[in-house]
Structures are given as C-alpha cells and as structure tokens.
Amino acid sequence: MPARLSYPEASVGDILAGSARRYPDRVALRDGDDTLTYAELHEQALRFARGLRERGITEGDAVALHQPNSLWFPVTYYGILLAGAVVAPLNPTLPPAALRAQLDEAGARAAVTHPATAPALIAAGTDGLELVAVVPPSAVAPGDPARPDGTVPLAELLAGDPEPGPRVPPDAVAHLSFTGGTTGRSKAVQVLHRHVVANCLQFTCWRAAAVPAVDPGGGIFLDPVAEAATEYTNQPGQGVSIAVAPFFHAMGLVGQSIGVLAGLTSVLAGRFDPERFLELAEKFEATQIAGSPALFHALLAAPAAQGRALPAVRVVNSGAAPIDTTTLRALRTLFPRACVVEGYGLTEATMGVTSGIVDPDDPVPIGSVGLPVFDTEIEIRDLVQTGSRVPDGETGELWARGPQITAGYHGHPELTAEQFVDGWLRTGDLARCDERGHVYIVGRAKDMLIYKGYNVYPGQLEEILSGHPAVAQVSVIGVPAADAGEIPAAYVVARPDASPAPGPALAEELMAHVSARVAPYQRVREVRFLEALPTSAAGKVLKAELRRAHKP
Template sequence: MKRYLPTGMPEHIDYPKGSAGDILAGTARRHPDRIALCDGELTLTYSQLYESALRCAEGLRVRGVRPGQTVALHQPNSAWFTVTYYGIMLAGAVVTPVNPALPPLALRDQLEEAGAVAVFTHPATRVALDRAAADGVRLTVVVPATEAAPDPSSAAGFPSSDVPLDDLLASAPAPATAVAGDDLAHLSFTGGTTGRSKAVRVLHRNLVANVLQMSCWRGAARPLTDGEGGIFLEHVPEAQTANSFVLGESTGVSLAPLFHAMGLVSQTISVATGSTVIVAGRFDAERFVRTIERYGVTSVPGSPTLFHSLLALPGIEHADLTSVRIVNSGAAPIDSHTMSRLDDLFPNACIVEGYGLTEATMALTAHPVLRDNPTPPGSVGAPLFDTEIEIRQLGCGPGVPTGDTGEVWARGPQITDGYHGHPDLTAEQFQDGWLRTGDVGRFDKDGWLYLVGRAKDMLIYKGYNVYPTPLEELLHQHPAVADVSVIGAQHPHAGEIPVAYVLLREGCRGGAELGCELMDFVAERVAPYQRVREVHFIEALPVSAAGKILKTVLRQRHSTSEQHN
C-alpha cells in the first residue's frame, strides 16, 4: 500500500520542545503587526495578542493560580476566549474547555472532575456557573461581551468576588512559565469511544505535534525555533501548495465551537500559520456570506450541517466567494454530492476534509491542499506526518488486508495520554502506544482512508458525537419508563438525531404529552446537542437470545415507518 505525502515534503518533521504559547511567541515576533483576531470593533495584532496573554498569565499568578492547576474556559466564542486560553497556557496551568450551554449539574460535574480552581466565564453564561456551585473553584473571571459574543441578559450585576478580565490585563507582562512536554496542556471532555463522558489528557508534546502536523501539511512548511524559544514556520521551497495556503497571508473565519477539540486546536494552527481570524459568533448563513465578502476570507471551515445551510441560502449562487482558497469540512464525513456543490460555489477553492478525534488531540488524516485534489471521493484523506494507521479486525483482532474493513487504530505523536482518572478505560482504548478509535474503515491500495461506519452505537448530531447509553440511563430514571433503547435516525439537516424507543411501566399510558415530558426530562440534564428528539412507545423491545436489545431491528423498524409516513 502506498503512502501519500504532500509533494516535496518529507515523511518526518522535527517537533521542537515547547508549548502552544511558544508558537504564539514565535509568530508574534515574526508577524508583530499582522491582525490576529477581529471580533467586530475589537482587533488584536499578534504582538497585542501575545502581550495580552502574558498580562492575563501574570494576573492568574498574582491571584494564586499555580503551574499544573486547572483553569476552565466557560464562555462562547469570542476574541477573549483566545486571549484567556493563551493566558492559561503561558501561566503553566491546564486548560479545560467546557460547553457554555451545559446545564448547571453537568457543568458542576465537569468542573469538579477536572479539578478546576478558576473559571473564565461571560455575562451570558455567568448565571449557569453560579448555579453549578462547583467545589474547588476559588476564582471567577468575567470577560467582556463582544460582537461575536453579546450579552443578551438584563442582569443587574454579578457577585463582588468576580474579577473583570480588565483587572488581569492590567498586570505587567511577565515571562511565560516554562513547561515540559509531558506536562498537561488540556483536559478536553469528550463522549469518547466508549460512550462515557470523560476528560482526555492532552500533553504539551501532543498539542505541539498535532498543530505542527496540520500546519506543515496545509502550509507546505517546516517548524523552526528562534533564539528566544519561539516556534515558527518556514515554507519548504520545493513543496507544492498550488497557492491555496500562504503563510502569513490567510484570512479565516472562526466557526467551530472553541470548547470542542476542532476549534480549540485550530486556534493554534491559525497562529502557527500567521493567519487572521474573523470571530463570527453564532452561525447565520447570510451574515457568514457577508463576512466572506467584506474581509476577503481565504479559508472557510465548517461541518456538513453548516455547508448544507449555506447551500440552501436563497441567492447564494450570486455571492462573490472568489476570495476563498480552502474550504475545510470537519466534525463528520461529508457526502460527495455536497462536495461537488461546494466546488461549484467556491470556484477558486480546494474542498478538503480530514479525520480525527479528541483522543488524538484533534487530527489523524487530511486531504492535500491542491486545487486538483487527488483524494478519491468518499475518502477522509491520508495519515499526517509521523502517523501510522492500521485497520484491524473488530474486537482487538489482527490487521486485515488492504481494502478490507475493520476497526481503525492509530499511533503517532498526537496520541494523547489517556483519560483523566480512568485507568481502566485508558487501558481499553490506549494499547502499546496505539489508540483504538472505535471507528470502522478501510484503506485502498493508494493509501487513502475511508470511514464506513462507527463501532458501537455512536451517532453524530450536527457534527457532535452523541452516545445512546447516557441517554438511556437518564430515561431509566423516569418513573414511567420500564425499559428503553436510543438509536440514531437519519435526518436531512442534522445528520442523525437521537430517537428513544420506550417500554412503559404497567399502568402508564403513552402519548404526545408523556413523550414531551420524557424529552424535557432529558433536556434538563444534558447539553442541547444531546437531547432526545423523538420518543416512540413500544409494547416490547426486540432482544437477542442473550437478552441484548437489538438496535439494528429498531433502526430498520424506524426506517421503514419513516418511508411509510
């Protein structure tokens, strides 16, 4: 089987020792006056971003945050998210990003599991944080509202113990706290390949490696260090990018939630490549098009759900999208028909995607950034530099021949340190340096990876991984539920939706009212993307001889009933 590499690039790249903060330092010295972030009227050059992050770091130190302690980011996307992220990193602390839409009970669980001692929050999310009342949190910093993250509340104020971000930024900048490669950088929560919510231990060497893997792949570059320990990129002259991505000249849009691995790690990829990032806030298709036209955006990230909304916008064919050079789809596989339509919509762009998961920091494979993309339709690309991927028989079996389907296993410098506080789960998924991804795929003879399914029963709702087991456990807590099975059902706009098939307790009567009650019961306890979207009452759940519920039978039943409606 062949191995694809970008033309002119080596199989191996060198990974300097350092942190994401060192990448910001290197870019700030190389491109000091280039705009790094634009959030409405708030703009920060790379030198301003670095100085603000140093001030933020010193403000944390002064208030007692020590190296290795965990600080949570509980805020929507804005320029201040990025400033505070790097502030935590430069202070030598650990970042744990949490979904700002989590209900208070779930928020408390994540903050306590991560051991957060401080939280950066936002006026729109501050009330939920107060209701969470997490033990251990002794410092709450509130960031200002921005155009991307406005404050829709009419709150009169917050506790006097809260610290405005401006107070931290008033600190004098001090040198960054040194970290080692094996020190923790992130505790990133994920559903995980086993379906249980847990925090992934992302080390500094994992983060730096994955950022450089993606940056060098996309930018046809190699990493170097300056005399002060900063990390920066230099173009490899013989490498080929077809002018799709030029270091220090790209303008992108920040759309992926920054609490998600894709958004969180992409921040530093943008920094490494010297890109300007327009922080767009909540997605609106019409506003998104205006942003591209106004700023001459060259790089557009998104998910299949986002691109379906964009393609459905009336008059989209008349928009001037000629500035765009890269359209990068992530979070879930995108169908070839949509890829073709995007190719027509963005006439000067490479349409690319990749594959990864939080347990691999972010990315494992990627498409080449070439206008005449050699990646076959349906493939998620080729393994990144220094990344090995094997297809093995399901159930931890041996490798399978090229072309056969099996479970995807991966090894490389981006593979993380396992699950925080869960050695048993770590042992299941991380074996001898390999990550068992839980995904099912195959390789073709040219080395392109295809994902053909997912192990277990995970479903993807609008790009988010949703697992049935936690939803089933919640529904079992309702007094009307005797038994339940949650499956993923195809949906034209969301990809898949969670659908519950419920067996009621004796004496309980089903109907629309109880169905809504059960959906509300779950919604109060999970993030919005995890909510059950349909409830169907059933007289008996199909089971195997061993008593296991047959989800395949339920999926077929659901599909058939949908066709007849």
C-alpha cells in the first residue's frame, strides 16, 4: 500500500453515486424483508433531495435527522446531502428539553422523524421548523403508521422524479454532529464533506487493500491493490455487515458511508438483541461486524452464543472503549476465522483516528487501538507543557492532525480555539505510544466516562443533581461495570432538611430527577450519601479518593 492517499475533490454524495454505478443491482440495505439496491438507494436519495428543494430547503440549511435506524435513515441522510443541505443527527431518545436545545444549536429549518420518536419532537416544539417529515415504520423500527398533525409523509417528498441537485463543494458543511466535548456541554461539530470523504477513504482503503479512484461522472470507487490483500481483506463489492451502531452516532453515521464505499450489504439489526443479532449474522453469512466492548459483553453472555461459531465472519471491529483480553479470547471462539480490529476516534475527528491492521503476519499488540490511519499524525504531549512531546512509553495527552480533523464547534469560536490549535486537535484523552507507533488509550482527561460506548460527562450530571432541592454537594464519578464498561455513580451530600432523608427513597428520587433530563445512556446508575466530600486544600473535590473508596 502507498504511504499516502490521494483524496479526490468530492462530496459525500459522490461516494453513493460511485457505488450506485459500480454495484447497481447489489443489495445495499436490508430491513427485514425490505431491501434497496445501490441504484435504488441513490434514486430514492435523489428523489428526497428534490422534495426538500421544492419545499424551500436550500444549500447550507440544517435538517435534523431524529429517527431510529431503519431503511429510511440512509435515504434521508444522503438526500439531505445531495440537496446541498446539512445533516444534524439527533439522538432520538433525548428528552424534549435537550432535544429543543440541539435543534436551536443547529439552527434546524426542517426535521425528519419517525412515528415512534415524533411525540418527543412535538413536545420539544416545532417552532422554527418549516418542514417536519415522517418516515414510515419498518421491520427494525416499528411504530404506529398514523401521522401526527402538521407533518408530511415521506412518500410526498419521494414523489418527484430523481434529478441531480447542486454540485456540492468539498468545503461545504456535511454534518453538525453533537458531542459532549471535553467540557461536557452539548456542542455541534462542523464536519465538512471533505472530512467525511477523507475518513471513509482512510478506513476503507486500509481494510480493503485499495486506493481511491474516480469514475467519469465524479463518483468515488476503490481500486484494489492485489499484492496488499490478506485473508482478512474485504474485496470491494463483496461482504455483508450487521449494522447495529446508531446512525446518529459518529461510528454509525460515518460507518454507513464506509460500507457504501466498500459496496457492502448492510443488514439492519434495529435495537440490539443478542439472539436476533446472531440469527442475522448466521442467516446472511455476515463477513463483518462492528460494536463496542459493552455490546460484545452482552453478545457473549447470551445463551444463544454458547457453543455457537460463525466462521463466515472475517473481521470484528471494536471501538468506543478498550477491549479486555478475556473478551478478545471469547470473541475468537465465537468468530473462529475473524481478525479482531480495535480503533480509536472521536466526533471532532469526523469518526476515526487509529485502527488495527488486518494483517495476520503483523498482529497489533493486545491493548493497542492500532496505528494512525493514512495521512494522520499522532503526538503524545505533556499535560502541562502542551507543546512538548513525551518519550515513547510515557503517558500524555493525545493530539491528532490529518485530513479528517473537523472545522471546530458550530457557533463556539472560543471553544474551537481551545481544542483546535494550528491544525492539531487536542483530544482530551490520555494515551501512550510504543516504539512502533502503536497507540494505547490510558484514560480520559477531565473525568469523562464511557457507558456502553457513549461518552458521559460528570459535570453535566452534577449540574442537574445540584438543581435538586435535597442536594447540597455532589460529585459524579465513573465506576467499572462488567456489562457497560463504566457507569455514572453520584456521591451526594444532602441538605439537612432533605425530604425524604438520605436513603434508598431519596436515591431513587435523585436518579429519576436526572433521567427526566438526559438521554438513557447518561442516567446516573448509583447514588451514595456522604457527610462531606473529600476536598483538597484549595477546595477541589478529590475524585480519585472517591474512586479508590468505591466498593461495588
């Protein structure tokens, strides 16, 4: 493989156009018994793009995608981009207040929702939304087919003939993707088309042993490098994946375009159910699966996995958190012919920064998240002297630079200046590198924790808990949990007049207080009461002491 890639001047829509021409009759998506070929997916996306333009959505307008995974998510996603508009993917499980905040942050002019998620959108308020489209229920995303008042069925926006939209420049914004960021505030990251194209090529070329190419119509495709292929290489236009990562998340959103670029068939799994997941993988002879350690823990613990082996699976992609050696060994029993590949990334880097390589002759050391992908530089810098690199093997803060590093935070120039410095992204993650450049994630700065692959920020939870009348002081830490990676645990100093008094009833009330204000993955899972929080001489809460003293 070459040391560097040549990136075409293209948009995300050119990825879909290239595969639609190269693999027109190949099934791109499967949702229960419903399928779309690559040609059909492209046609439906062009129809949706036209429907948006005819209803006044123009280049640069933000359109919120507020729906679960289904066949219609990719149709509407690519349609928005082909119209020259901007995708704002929103977590469909957010409560109305948080949803309203993200709609305002993105400046959304339109939204696409689903019968099961529309009530939350309506409760959040549709002020400022000139169009609310509702996709139909599907096998993996069931719901009441009745459409709420004031909304437009997806069929109306697909009624026109497909026609090309505006030529979208590579420097146009493709996504406003929400992340908690290192401060825990909900912020929209500006991801340009060229960032998505680059990150898709970085990962797909790495794993498919191919280089980028462009067809006469400007569509992107992969040109295989035969001598670089291994037994784990996914040849372009072949393979099947089971899609379980939520499309609103960077891993799912960018991952779908990686699959499209590779010409994979994506079998949608809907809400994760271990037995269903294994059934789909077996029935459709999946060659690739992806998930987080928490998903794999649940999968391996399921009765359906016991004594089972799926030899068709050749690559298992793991991300979101480090995977332990016990789980690695168990995955190799369930998927006996697969290479387990870990990676590392974050929304501020579009999706991915490092990846293991699929080369049986050069395995990645256990515990490593791999090497920087094509054209990506990594530096491990001193936490205090941020311009100074630390020696190999020592821990510091991970900084990254490459064509996938995004344009910063939408509407937050001061935060952008803090995290994006001279072309480098300050990730806020603690890491080390070995002498060969393999990256090992050690921890997270600013006490972020990871619950089932999702970033959870204690500061946000502490602020919510502090607003409860029974709470005098609070500190939230992440504590290990076998089935989730880490869970948020709150240590609370109650007010003297707290009612109910500190105990199980108040703990339940505080957890409910948080649950009503955050997404399900952000909920506090434990509450413990103290007379006082441990603090330093300067009055700073000593979270390290809370972690050391925490007993399951």
